[in-house]
Amino acid sequence: MNIRSIAEQARAVSSACARxxxxxKNQALLAMADALDKNRDQIASxxxxxMAQAKEKGLPSNLIDRLxxxxxxxxxxxxxxxxxxxxxxxxxQEFWHREIAHGMKxxxxxxxxxxxxxxxxxxxxxxxxxxxxxxxxGNASILRGGSEARSCNELLGRLWQESISSQGIPAEAIQLxxxxxxxxxxxxxxxxxxxxxxxxxxxxxxxxxxANSRIPVIxxxxxxxxxxxxxxxxxxxAIDVALDSKCxxxxxxxxxEVTLVSKARLEELPALARAFTDAGVQIKGDKQxxxxxxxxxxxxxxxxxxxxxxxxxxLGVVDGIEAAINHINTYGSHHTDSIVTDDPTxxxxxxxxxxxxxxxxxxxxxxxxxxxxxxxxxxxxxxxxIHARGPMGLEELTxxxxxxxxxxxxxxxxxxxxx
Amino acid sequence: MNIRSIAEQARAVSSACARxxxxxKNQALLAMADALDKNRDQIASxxxxxMAQAKEKGLPSNLIDRLxxxxxxxxxxxxxxxxxxxxxxxxxQEFWHREIAHGMKxxxxxxxxxxxxxxxxxxxxxxxxxxxxxxxxGNASILRGGSEARSCNELLGRLWQESISSQGIPAEAIQLxxxxxxxxxxxxxxxxxxxxxxxxxxxxxxxxxxANSRIPVIxxxxxxxxxxxxxxxxxxxAIDVALDSKCxxxxxxxxxEVTLVSKARLEELPALARAFTDAGVQIKGDKQxxxxxxxxxxxxxxxxxxxxxxxxxxLGVVDGIEAAINHINTYGSHHTDSIVTDDPTxxxxxxxxxxxxxxxxxxxxxxxxxxxxxxxxxxxxxxxxIHARGPMGLEELTxxxxxxxxxxxxxxxxxxxxx
Numbered sequence: 078m079n080i081r082s083i084a085e086q087a088r089a090v091s092s093a094c095a096r097x098x099x100x101x102k103n104q105a106l107l108a109m110a111d112a113l114d115k116n117r118d119q120i121a122s123x124x125x126x127x128m129a130q131a132k133e134k135g136l137p138s139n140l141i142d143r144l145x146x147x148x149x150x151x152x153x154x155x156x157x158x159x160x161x162x163x164x165x166x167x168x169x170q171e172f173w174h175r176e177i178a179h180g181m182k183x184x185x186x187x188x189x190x191x192x193x194x195x196x197x198x199x200x201x202x203x204x205x206x207x208x209x210x211x212x213x214x215g216n217a218s219i220l221r222g223g224s225e226a227r228s229c230n231e232l233l234g235r236l237w238q239e240s241i242s243s244q245g246i247p248a249e250a251i252q253l254x255x256x257x258x259x260x261x262x263x264x265x266x267x268x269x270x271x272x273x274x275x276x277x278x279x280x281x282x283x284x285x286x287x288a289n290s291r292i293p294v295i296x297x298x299x300x301x302x303x304x305x306x307x308x309x310x311x312x313x314x315a316i317d318v319a320l321d322s323k324c325x326x327x328x329x330x331x332x333x334e335v336t337l338v339s340k341a342r343l344e345e346l347p348a349l350a351r352a353f354t355d356a357g358v359q360i361k362g363d364k365q366x367x368x369x370x371x372x373x374x375x376x377x378x379x380x381x382x383x384x385x386x387x388x389x390x391x392l393g394v395v396d397g398i399e400a401a402i403n404h405i406n407t408y409g410s411h412h413t414d415s416i417v418t419d420d421p422t423x424x425x426x427x428x429x430x431x432x433x434x435x436x437x438x439x440x441x442x443x444x445x446x447x448x449x450x451x452x453x454x455x456x457x458x459x460x461x462x463i464h465a466r467g468p469m470g471l472e473e474l475t476x477x478x479x480x481x482x483x484x485x486x487x488x489x490x491x492x493x494x495x496x
Numbered sequence: 497m498n499i500r501s502i503a504e505q506a507r508a509v510s511s512a513c514a515r516x517x518x519x520x521k522n523q524a525l526l527a528m529a530d531a532l533d534k535n536r537d538q539i540a541s542x543x544x545x546x547m548a549q550a551k552e553k554g555l556p557s558n559l560i561d562r563l564x565x566x567x568x569x570x571x572x573x574x575x576x577x578x579x580x581x582x583x584x585x586x587x588x589q590e591f592w593h594r595e596i597a598h599g600m601k602x603x604x605x606x607x608x609x610x611x612x613x614x615x616x617x618x619x620x621x622x623x624x625x626x627x628x629x630x631x632x633x634g635n636a637s638i639l640r641g642g643s644e645a646r647s648c649n650e651l652l653g654r655l656w657q658e659s660i661s662s663q664g665i666p667a668e669a670i671q672l673x674x675x676x677x678x679x680x681x682x683x684x685x686x687x688x689x690x691x692x693x694x695x696x697x698x699x700x701x702x703x704x705x706x707a708n709s710r711i712p713v714i715x716x717x718x719x720x721x722x723x724x725x726x727x728x729x730x731x732x733x734a735i736d737v738a739l740d741s742k743c744x745x746x747x748x749x750x751x752x753e754v755t756l757v758s759k760a761r762l763e764e765l766p767a768l769a770r771a772f773t774d775a776g777v778q779i780k781g782d783k784q785x786x787x788x789x790x791x792x793x794x795x796x797x798x799x800x801x802x803x804x805x806x807x808x809x810x811l812g813v814v815d816g817i818e819a820a821i822n823h824i825n826t827y828g829s830h831h832t833d834s835i836v837t838d839d840p841t842x843x844x845x846x847x848x849x850x851x852x853x854x855x856x857x858x859x860x861x862x863x864x865x866x867x868x869x870x871x872x873x874x875x876x877x878x879x880x881x882i883h884a885r886g887p888m889g890l891e892e893l894t895x896x897x898x899x900x901x902x903x904x905x906x907x908x909x910x911x912x913x914x915x
Contacts, residue, residue, distance in 0.1 A: 092825070092851070095851075096628050096848075096849070146632050162666070171849070177863070177869055177870050178863065178868045181859060181863070183870070188851070190881050191881060231508050235830070247620070262804070267722070268706070272881050274913030285709050287687065288710060291706055291707060293712060293713070293880070293882040295882075297851075311904065313903030313904070314903070318904060320906075321907055325907055325908050339781075359607075366794075372914055384785045406511070417904070428899050429588070430515070431516075432511070432607070432897075434897060434898065435898040436895065436898070436899050436900075437899075437901075437902065438901045438902065439902045439903050440901070440904075440906075441905060441906045441907055443907040443908075444596070444597065444902070444907065445898070445904070449595045449596055450594065450596055451596050455607070460609060461611050461712070462691050463609070463692060463712040463882065463883045463895070464882045464883040466499070466896060466897065466898075467896075467898045468898070474602030476881040477885060477886075478852060478853060478854065478883070478885065478886070479854040479855070479864070479869065479886045480847050480856075480857075481854065481855075481856045481859050481863050481864075481869075482843070482854065482857045482859070483857065483859030483860075483863070484734055485730065485732070485733030485836070485858050485859075486737075487737060487740030487744075487859075487860045487862070488740075488744055488860055488862040488863065488868070489738050489740050489743075489744045493790070
């Protein structure tokens with residue numbers, strides 16, 4: 078695989094990508110939606126082939142689940158492509174208007190980042206989503222999905238290139254590649270051609286990218302998310318929020334892993350615990366929880382710091398809001414954390430001091446989601462502090478330029494130079 | 497030098513820095529302004545010592561000029577500290593308000609980045625500016641200035657720590673360190689303690705940081721800035737803008753290095769050239785310029801791609817706006833570029849297609865400047881596309897968190913779990 082040439086081709090088409098009209102981009106997204114629809118049998122069979130090989134290799138079942146790309150998942154990608162086509166085009170949007178020195182006008186204008194490299198696990202739906210987000214935001218993209226999804230990704234790559242070519246967009250605007258780990262490391266050196274790397278996947282993959290990349294990285298680590306049930310919490314709301322945060326999609330990064338209960342609510346611990354067990358959630362408890370909740374087993378140190386990624390919750394008692402905030406900032410992953418309280422002052426304290434990408438008050442951690450936030454959808458959830466934090470949509474795949482308009486203005490009296 | 501302990505101390509105080517009141521931060525900035533004023537003799541003598549050593553070592557005169565930190569430079573830092581104290585506090589500012597699912601409210605809230613490492617050349621005024629910007633934006637900072645400024649920086653570091661301590665701010669909130677290149681490389685590995693590196697200085701320094709850092713970097717490269725004199729330019733405006741862009745501060749990154757003239761204005765080339773030479777600017781010309789302008793000498797390939805950093809301009813003729821845009825995007829450094837034209841359509845074309853951090857219409861490149869842009873001042877001018885591009889002020893030293901406020905909202909019907 079000629080990595081340098083892939084990077085150079087992406088760079089070469091990036092200025093054409095930046096100048097595409099909204100109409101061209103939207104029509105290409107709709108063409109891809111149609112292509113997925115027309116080729117669903119072929120896609121399913123390529124995916125079956127990948128799945129069979131993954132099973133032969135003995136991959137864990139949760140990885141095989143993620144690899145699956147059947148008809149309902151294809152439907153949801155078709156719907157998503159149509160939604161992204163309907164979103165406003167971020168390129169050229171103007172913001173931050175100022176009147177500056179001499180009455181000149183200044184503003185910022187959104188422009189694409191340029192070339193985005195996305196490295197992700199074997200989830201074919203990301204090949205559709207990431208391509209769509211990068212294209213709509215005017216970026217050229219290089220998409221490297223997990224090798225277990227190779228057959229399906231090859232087909233999706235071809236469909237992407239046919240769909241965009243049909244609208245006069247250079248085929249190299251979306252390059253889906255397989256490529257070894259050695260190839261990835263070589264890609265990460267192409268900082269003259271690639272402007273941003275977004276790695277999504279396991280901790281080791283992301284650490285490897287950070288250690289080896291000369292290109293800026295926006296990390297997408299997983300989430301160790303908390304719910305804090307405050308002294309002033311309404312118990313019913315607490316139970317609703319806890320169960321939704323834990324059970325709706327236990328495998329996603331914004332699923333709640335740890336519930337902390339203020340010691341002022343100790344007597345209600347059994348009711349909360351019962352709600353968890355009734356919903357099929359296994360409880361790992363601290364000492365106080367284990368004393369009061371017979372269903373709980375003792376939590377190990379890892380239960381406080383590592384994701385369960387399943388219907389397991391770590392349940393603990395804290396002295397109050399101060400202790401809860403310190404616990405979350407110390408043991409959490411600064412991803413998504415929620416408080417249930419009826420006291421606005423305590424809610425504000427939690428919002429101000431919990432240092433996470435998304436902080437919620439009386440709401441499920443499931444709402445940490447680009448679609449819920451009105452961003453249309455998301456390319457991922459950044460756990461970084463630089464450039465974008467939390468759910469990343471189209472705007473987060475752009476940068477800006479300052480535009481200053483004058484009438485021959487100078488900072489000096491220019492004539493002093495011409496005497 | 498115990499690098500790990502410096503990084504850990506910065507991380508340890510960063511949450512306290514994030515929670516400082518505006519009053520505390522502003523009083524600390526004013527205390528530093530007073531300290532500079534009271535200690536100006538000591539500062540000047542430390543600076544004299546550094547300058548003497550630099551001369552002994554035979555450093556080039558432009559580096560010695562940058563090292564100078566005499567009374568007028570101290571005055572301008574005092575003024576700058578007072579201005580930064582008067583700026584609005586970015587921490588806690590709310591923006592991006594949305595009503596989302598279920599009528600819940602979502603917004604983004606600005607929060608500090610955390611710990612910022614600034615690596616810069618031997619310019620003592622940066623030790624004042626960078627500390628002030630980081631402090632006001634709620635960040636802890638580690639400032640590593642060039643070793644030639646060591647005596648002056650040691651004193652400034654002490655004054656910083658006294659000034660912030662006097663307001664109850666932990667002294668480790670601003671750490672000025674000397675430290676070898678080996679120490680810098682070790683600092684660049686502390687990605688668990690440091691959130692951002694801003695290198696300012698020569699190309700080699702910045703490339704070394706990019707190659708070795710595990711921490712996100714916002715690069716501050718120098719600028720190869722252009723002025724394009726369009727077919728429809730007013731010659732007087734063109735001359736005014738050209739001279740101001742070239743002569744006001746020829747040594748700064750946003751000084752203009754290359755002027756391109758549309759071939760439609762060939763007959764006015766001699767007048768423009770004369771204005772340059774009358775202002776003491778030496779002209780390096782392309783073939784067409786050399787034919788028409790006797791004062792011009794032939795431009796070398798480097799004259800088109802490297803900064804002159806002095807009263808020298810590269811002057812060339814292009815076929816028109818299309819050629820100018822292509823030239824600027826190919827040979828420029830995507831920093832600051834300006835067009836002089838009286839045609840709004842062509843101005844818009846230039847603005848849309850020149851891929852630079854700051855694009856100006858009928859205005860001097862000198863206006864690429866945080867103060868002119870109403871950002872109060874600037875910590876530097878980013879040549880990066882990620883996080884911040886162009887002049888960086890206080891807001892650019894922050895990130896955000898999403899805040900979502902509900903009333904017990906869940907994404908599912910929660911009762912389905914409790915039946």
